[in-house]
Amino acid sequence: MLDAGLNRPARNGAEILRDPRLNKISAFSEDEREQLGLLGLVPEGIDSEDQQIARVRMQLSRKTSALGKYIYLTSLLDNNETLFFRVLMSDPAAYMPIVYTPTVGEACQKFGHILRRPRGLYLSANRRGRIRDILRNWPEPDVRFIVVTDGERILGLGDLGANGMGIPIGKLALYTACAGVPPQVTLPIVLDVGTNNQELLDDPLYLGLRQPRLRGAEYDEMIEEFVMAVQDVFPRCCIQFEDFANINSIPILARYRDRVCCYNDDIQGTAAVAVAGIFGALRILDAKMAEQTFLFLGAGSAGTGIADLLVKTMMQEGVSEAEARQRCWFVDSKGLVVASRTELADFKKPYAHEHPPVPDFLQAIEELRPTAIIGVSTIAKAFNQDVIEAMARINERPIVFPYSNPTSRSECTAEEAYTWSDGRAIFAAGSPFAPVELNGQTLVPGQGNNVYIFPAVGMAVYATEAERVTDEMFIVAARAVAEQVSAETLATGLIYPPMADILKSSLQVAKRVADYIFDVELARIERPANVDELIEASVYQPRYRSLI
Incomplete structure (x- = not known):
């Protein structure tokens, strides 16, 4: 027997409860409990998904700070991925400020203090020459999106070193919640090249390299090793460079934009x-x-x-x-x-x-x-x-x-x-x-x-398996976003689509960008008869699947 949709051998009840992609917490059916060895490992009551969402909302309402809510939702992601995305997608306007800006800034500042479970990959300057092997430690073989930062310019907060991991984690959650990119094809990465933030270096709970930032030729060589290793290990992957300092972000984009599938969201x-x-x-x-x-x-x-x-x-x-x-x-x-x-x-x-x-x-x-x-x-x-x-x-x-x-x-x-x-x-x-x-x-x-742009562009790239990301794709996306704002909405002064409709908006944008990708022959798949149907069929649905 195989895990539903994951193409790997099924495991016993205790292992299932530790796997966030399989864990349903209190929503396992009676038959699943009997056949998967879950009896006694979960409470006797069986929740519907709506009941689970109500419980999450109740627990969130009792948190007294935005950071407390962030910690709770991050723990939910580590424990039950389906429920996490079901909650996010149920009310994106309410939950995006918790899992991303503005709360993620404080979460990054305190990342080493609130860490519960490592997520993503940490590629250290001490591991140069071994990046390809480290990428192969990731359990999913077909990664399509990497969001990577070196932590030097996190939002407007500056150099946060390895604490910057909160940004790739948050960004990739929005790929899924706002445009339906399947979470199993995403990978957050920090390039830990040290930090020049003395406060972090003096913090006994800081988890990154305790050394000054790598600079010059050594830094460039590490970036090159990383980018080329991604091409080998995850050949259909798009790299999103995130929160690099200006001295590096502009040269990195210029160096790789015509060589590999990549872009810089900050730019x-x-x-x-x-x-x-x-x-x-x-x-x-x-x-x-x-x-x-x-x-x-x-x-x-x-x-x-x-x-x-x-x-x-x-x-x-x-x-x-x-x-x-x-x-x-x-x-x-x-x-x-x-x-x-x-x-x-x-x-x-x-x-x-x-x-x-x-x-x-x-x-x-x-x-x-x-x-x-x-x-x-x-x-x-x-x-x-x-x-x-x-x-x-x-x-x-x-x-x-x-x-x-x-x-x-x-x-x-x-x-x-x-x-x-x-x-x-x-x-x-x-x-x-x-x-x-x-x-x-x-x-x-x-x-x-x-969030109006990058998840939609990401979905288009994912569905078409685009070879490159170009500036023209972003102009197409910008026009598509603006066209979705109604006259009634404009009358209130709001010039973007309502955040509550972000998934619907993103999919419309993705369809336009995908059309453009096919038009300019950057797709690695043949153009289907209906591009809209291609996008719709690619969308992740946060629903439990039977495990038996």
Whole structure:
């Protein structure tokens, strides 16, 4: 007898209870209890799946902190994978902030303090030369998605070393919950190359390498070994690079994007969700992309990635590359990014325009008169009252996107943006904010969360077995997200689809991206007669299966 859907020999009752893919806790049938040796190992009562969900919700309601809820749900994932995803998918708007941003930031900071059971793979700098063998320790032979981080730039929190594992775990949970990618084909990985965070090095409960970060040629060689080992061990796998510092994220993406199936969510996913938000805002304004001027606070990989995708989008609409780039401006820690500055990193130079130096963001708004400001600085409250009032004075409907995560690093809150603009701001943030009552109107802030993009792109890549991931796929995804926002939803100020409908939304986006993958001949399978049916048939369903 084989485990249902897992193609491996069945085990005894105690072993089944220890396997999160098989464990049903209190929902085993009477026949399963008799035949699998479970009698006495579980309580006599038999729960329906709905009863189990009710029990989970009750236990969550008794947790007094978001971190406590995170720990409980993580333990549920380790114990009963089906129930975990059934709970997540029952109300994604309620549970995503617990399993991912903003709670995952605190979970990463305290990762070594709250660890219950290791999950994923830890590839240490001490194990260089052996990465291929370590990948083979993973029990699933057909991994299709790896989310990997080296922990150096976790959200807006900086270097968290091996504690960054919380990010790949959370991201991959969203692949499944938001787009139906089967969890058994996903693998979270940390490249433990050390940490320069002295607080972690001094923490007796820190679980990573206690040494400074690997740099230079040795670091590059480890990345190369990892990427090539994945090609050997998991040849149909897509690698998502996550939360690498700018000094590494941009070169890594440039080095591998045309060699293997990979992408960087901080660069391309963030860019796509921002472009989707701009498309939504333009529907409210009844305006064109090429008529906008974008001013970014923060000139790292996320900001320049958004600008790069905006440029490609405008070029698709007939604007020249030079003109499109002239629509994108940046302010970093030294002021406006202009051509006369000599210390600029290479990735900033395409946006270093001819203009006199400007020392700060507010003055840049006054001189450039942007229609949209986009925050990717991780500087809390940087969009202060003067900034928002200036944008509202210049624009009838200013676009205000404070995208930095977690919530504690957001450039402003929804209430601040709406209040200081007298309710006229078109607002979306990287973290969730509650609706705001102002002047007798309920304003619903959007969350420009990458979750609208990367799970859907992931499902399309999974279903088509795509050879590569391209920027154009993300533009297709951004357009598909924006098109799903109804006129009624736009009237409330919300420029993204409701989070409660994320699975439905993601599957529609996945279908569009899959169509594109077949159109440009990047799929490794033949195009089926019906691409929509291919996507629907690929979706994971969190339902118990008979084990007998």
